[in-house]
Amino acid sequence: MTKVIVVNGPNLGRLGVRQPDVYGRQDLETMRSLCAEWGAALGLEVEVRQTDDEAEIIGWMHQAADEKTPVVMNPAAFTHYSYGLADAAHMVIDEGLPLIEVHISNPSARDEFRKRSVISPVATGTITGMGFYGYKMALDAVAHLIAD
Template sequence: MTRKVIVVNGPNLGRLGVREPDVYGHQDLETLRRDCTAWGRELGLDVEVRQTDDEAEMIGWMHRAVDERTPVVMNPAAFTHYSYGLSDAAHMVTDAGLPLMEVHISNPSARDAFRKYSVISPVATGTITGMGFYGYRLALEAVAHLLEQ
């Protein structure tokens, strides 16, 4: 049985490959979408990759994940550091007993001072940072592992 998982990405990640390639790499969102879909298939997961610059839309995705019992891999991007609304919505995901893996392409702790704190990490099932796109694969493997238990 294939299990649906959503991979949600926050602001400016639609600009992957263009925005700060020294930090985020030269691959674009379409490459991430293709990679995550393929990795998911290998793991028996039906992966849907989404991106938004709209905080309310991302919160809505978390609400829907709870209602539809869908595990989440989340790169909250800039929302990581201040969105208490997204934190509350992420908390609902884990409170529902669903895996929620936080992923960051770069290592926020090694960057600007304001990036060192995450309002998502305290409610996430786990966090993977600084591994580039490979971090998404690790997050999907973690979700598959948790679903097997």
């Protein structure tokens, strides 16, 4: 089974509590279960991670590049300003690995500052506004890309 990490940035540990009208009422544990289920159906071993620490998420990108692990990433607030994370994400891409950017909401339909992503130009692809289903779409994309 191919390992895939699903990496979530700041405040996503508060899913179900934080702005449920924007992010829904499901929590991070539900996301973990769904991603594991969706991944298993695709022959993927999925590990869901979440951090509020920029250095930790950058370290996870380094680890993914070193271990040749595809990534699904919701960088959350880091999307808009973390050039360090963008550089680390580029290292994943440089290894020929898929890196799919996911957002539960549609950042383009929200606050002005959310409309710019420093990750999108680096990512293999971006999925926005589909709720947790976006993670399923991202895992499908990873499975498709690594099968080629």
